[in-house]
Amino acid sequence: MNFKDIPAHENVKRQLRDMVADGRVPHALLLHGPAGSGKFMLARVFAQYLHCEHPTSDGEPCGTCPACIQHQTFNHVDTLFVYPVVKTEKLKEPVSDDYIEEFRDFITSSPYMDFDKWASSFEKKNAQPIIYVYESAGLERRLAVSATASKYKIVIMWLPEKMNEQAANKLLKLIEEPYPGTIFILVSNDASAILPTIKSRCRPVEVTRLDDATVAEYLTRRLAMDPQDAMASAHIAGGDINAALRTVDATSVSRMFFDYFVQLMRLAYQRDVKGLKQWSADITSMGREQEVKFYEY
Template identity: 40%
Template sequence: MQFGDVIGQDHIKQKLIEEVNEGRIPHALLLCGNEGVGKLPLAIAYAQYICCTNKQSTDSCGTCPSCIKFKKLIHPDLHFMFPIVKNAKAKKEICDDYISDWRHFLEKMPYMSINNWLNELQAENSQAIIYARESDEIIRKLSLKSSEGGHKVSIIWLPERMHVVCANKLLKLLEEPPQKTIFILVSENPEMILPTILSRTQRLNIPRIEESCIANTLQTKYAIASADAQNIAHTANGSFVKALDAIHLNEEKRLFFDLFVSLMRLSYQRKIKEMKIWSESVAAMGREKQKNMLDYCQQMIRENFIFNLKQKDLTYLTIDEENFAKRFSPFVNEKNVIGIMNELSQAQRDIEQNVNAKMVFFDFSLKMIVLLKQ
């Protein structure tokens, strides 16, 4: 992947290119930003530029042997670490066991979310992490000499999902990295990474993609009409993942929307029996999907609160969500919005700590009865 394949982010691209050309390549770079802003594509493009044998002023050449291997993600000095789900039956326990699936999926969808990857893995109820054993694998790989005499690059996608044992061993590598070895960490929640690792990285915050860049890409690559592309780009709020969700049938987001609408109505009507059934249906979903749904609920509360303040330009709602907000938003106001968000955050923490999901969601739904009346 070249910098030219990355949507927008011209300032970030230029900064990374200058670092390479001026010999200021950090041994550990941390790319931080929201989902869908292009952190992973930037990391791969940066690694390709570093290893390119015929660098141009604005991009890698794309034609040298190194670039050709990068295009297929098979360069011997490019290593990936990413969250996986152990599959003892298939004997898949480390990232390399999934590397073919990873390469294929990344070529097809370079702008992806963790949820996209979990669906590809068919994770179901399992939570994906970077397991402790992975640290031994990366130590083994990086202890070898570069296959092509240049830099060795290890891209770690979502390091906040590393097992603590893996994180501590990575810390030792960051303290004394092998010669000409570069780590690129790609994170959406850097506050969840060990502080000792953060202190040894050079942090670069990746901003949201400009609406015009998203709209242009939708028009040229997906043949979306100009007006529709502009509307989708605004709704995406700087995330190309959300833009793709808007143009493709997203069954999961539709499910979350239906569940959110159902809960709000049941809570307002105080239908306790139906709320219990609702809680049980959500509890039957996998933990990752439950956390994603709670994320979606927080987003919807935020958007409805802003919508209720008559600040439509600051809201990012689809047509169906906006139609619902016209009726629901008056119930989200300055008296209860903080309380609702706090309860959603608490529910998310409980789910992450494996508290009984039926209890968590039923408890939250009961609290919504009181909060919606405020």
């Protein structure tokens, strides 16, 4: 991924490039703004740009050096991801690495980082993922080891506002007294919920909401939607691509349920027993969650 692959936010991209060009990369950076605006993608590309061995003249990662290839598969040895997770019976002291494969899949399927989708991916229902103190303790051990493949060891933390108090206090110490060559990139949907002492030690970069046209273009390109329908969904979403995608999904599900309902009425009217049995089998094959939604519909 390159900066140019991320819609909008040209001012933020310029700021990030200028930090590198001026040799003034802060040891703690806070990308903050509304959900669904693409902040995490900006963080990922910035980390790749910092590690890239042959950045292009127009301020992009080259995409072909070993560092870039490792970033594209989320396997760069000097890039650490921190994100909210869930305690289970088997994982009493969970850390991000316990869920790294699931997180890689999530980043790929939901590049705009839909937190609700991430929370629902855990087996524990109604889970409220947070960043626990065990994370900060483990992070300190890992950062004590110098970068091995590049100049910087980069920590990308998604949703620092989800840290519990103990984790936040430990992170504060790491930011106040950073290990040499360490860069923290915090990606927040709600900067006001971050511990003020942490926020004050980060260089803030605001990422504003996307305009409706940008969201609509994304929906049209990704889902092959009719431009007029895409614009209507974008307007409802208020600049949040994740909300726009949920709107489209809800509309599609409602249409599907309506079609099934009409089919049921026709089969019942015709007293088509064979057809009714097949209809019942089709509903059952949806899976329990969708089946319940249908009967609620």
